[in-house]
Amino acid sequence: MTSPHTTADESTESIAGARFVPLATLFACIYFIQGIAEPTQGLIAQPVRSLLISWGNSAAAIGTFMGIVGLPWSIKPLFGLIADFVPLGRASRRNWLILMTAMTSGTLGWLAFQPPQTGDVRTLLLLLLAPTIGIAFTDVLADSLMVEQGQARGWTGRLQSVQWTSLNAASIVAGSVGGLLSQYKQQHRGFLICAIAAGCTLLLAVFWRSPAGPRPERPAVAERARVLWRALQNGPLLAAAAFLFLWSFNPFSMTVQQLYMTDQLGLSPQFYGGTLSLTAFAWMLASAAYAFYCRRLSPRRLVQLSIVTGVATTLFFLGLRGEKSALLIAGLSGLTYMTGLLIQLDLAARVCPPAVAGTLFALLMSLSNLGVSGGEVSGGWLYERWTAAWGAHVAFDALVGVGALTTATCWLLTPWLVAKEAEG
Numbered sequence: 001m002t003s004p005h006t007t008a009d010e011s012t013e014s015i016a017g018a019r020f021v022p023l024a025t026l027f028a029c030i031y032f033i034q035g036i037a038e039p040t041q042g043l044i045a046q047p048v049r050s051l052l053i054s055w056g057n058s059a060a061a062i063g064t065f066m067g068i069v070g071l072p073w074s075i076k077p078l079f080g081l082i083a084d085f086v087p088l089g090r091a092s093r094r095n096w097l098i099l100m101t102a103m104t105s106g107t108l109g110w111l112a113f114q115p116p117q118t119g120d121v122r123t124l125l126l127l128l129l130a131p132t133i134g135i136a137f138t139d140v141l142a143d144s145l146m147v148e149q150g151q152a153r154g155w156t157g158r159l160q161s162v163q164w165t166s167l168n169a170a171s172i173v174a175g176s177v178g179g180l181l182s183q184y185k186q187q188h189r190g191f192l193i194c195a196i197a198a199g200c201t202l203l204l205a206v207f208w209r210s211p212a213g214p215r216p217e218r219p220a221v222a223e224r225a226r227v228l229w230r231a232l233q234n235g236p237l238l239a240a241a242a243f244l245f246l247w248s249f250n251p252f253s254m255t256v257q258q259l260y261m262t263d264q265l266g267l268s269p270q271f272y273g274g275t276l277s278l279t280a281f282a283w284m285l286a287s288a289a290y291a292f293y294c295r296r297l298s299p300r301r302l303v304q305l306s307i308v309t310g311v312a313t314t315l316f317f318l319g320l321r322g323e324k325s326a327l328l329i330a331g332l333s334g335l336t337y338m339t340g341l342l343i344q345l346d347l348a349a350r351v352c353p354p355a356v357a358g359t360l361f362a363l364l365m366s367l368s369n370l371g372v373s374g375g376e377v378s379g380g381w382l383y384e385r386w387t388a389a390w391g392a393h394v395a396f397d398a399l400v401g402v403g404a405l406t407t408a409t410c411w412l413l414t415p416w417l418v419a420k421e422a423e424g
Helices: 008-037 045-054 059-069 071-085 092-113 121-153 156-183 187-207 221-231 235-248 254-264 269-293 299-319 323-351 354-390 392-417 419-423
Strands: none
Touching: 008 121, 008 156, 008 187, 045 059, 045 121, 045 156, 045 187, 059 071, 059 121, 071 092, 071 121, 071 221, 071 354, 092 121, 092 187, 121 156, 121 187, 121 323, 121 354, 156 187, 156 269, 156 323, 221 354, 235 299, 235 323, 235 354, 235 392, 254 269, 254 354, 254 392, 269 323, 299 323, 299 392, 323 354, 354 392
């Protein structure tokens, strides 16, 4: 019986919270497992590299190996098209999720109990490609479910917060545990841990049921194709794509940061690794915090905040002088970077039509990844040439300025990103 002191708004909020928890739990597990089990960056990445080293592979060969294993992340739009246009039963996306998590858990379990013979790089490569495909496909499915369920209930920001908090927490765990497994040559235990974890996500997907409430109807394939075509001509969506690419295209890249800190400032690689762990912890805090204010700010304010935090993330590095400043900057830039990134992902989720969310959100993320890659290439090229011309310190500060300016130009896209808000 409802207390007379309980307002209708409080009752509605309580019901919404009860519906949000199971959905958030599913997404939290999916992203935590992604951070743990992803072969190129997760818990098994370090053990796999150490295994390849013990087999006598060169740095170039190991780099090529990991590059091939990571290829599925470059074709996420293809997985989106499959998820959106190839039905797999009535609950198509959920069934695809079950299939992909089963493949991930099964292949990692096979690696744990039937590891390849010493030096059998080809078998190891094939067995790692399968879980990478499974996790990349699962990521697309999770994003499409997030858009489908989140748009209908106004939860896109909160769900993004849950996803990225879990992913960043997993990154912290993966780094330390992966190092221990590498040191003691326990690769099979790493595969087993990831197989069990993926199996837990499989069980969640099997028994999960969509929470009650508004849910968009899934149109026929022909209608979905028309929705996709119209979306690709939509102003806010195109602006979001340009914004994601431009915000991510920052010549002040991780490569520049690492080279400057280790070669010019004389900081040890171990210390640099420690700053990355601190940054990951800051990412986790920023991800958790986003859930509390994402719905309190208008789209215009969120876009502006994203640009400001992106610029601040780069400008902080003007104060980089030694260990103390490096630690402070790692924490501050981690908070601002993840804040800006989450805002972009949230806004992207809001403009994707749910019927083709798998394809469009994956396409937007691919553009963002392309921007990051472009920034890495251009940043390394500029840093090398400017160092030769002006010295490393001037080159570093110049790239800070260029990176901040690049992000600031995103402001020009603000009118298109908030067009719907202006019309309202």
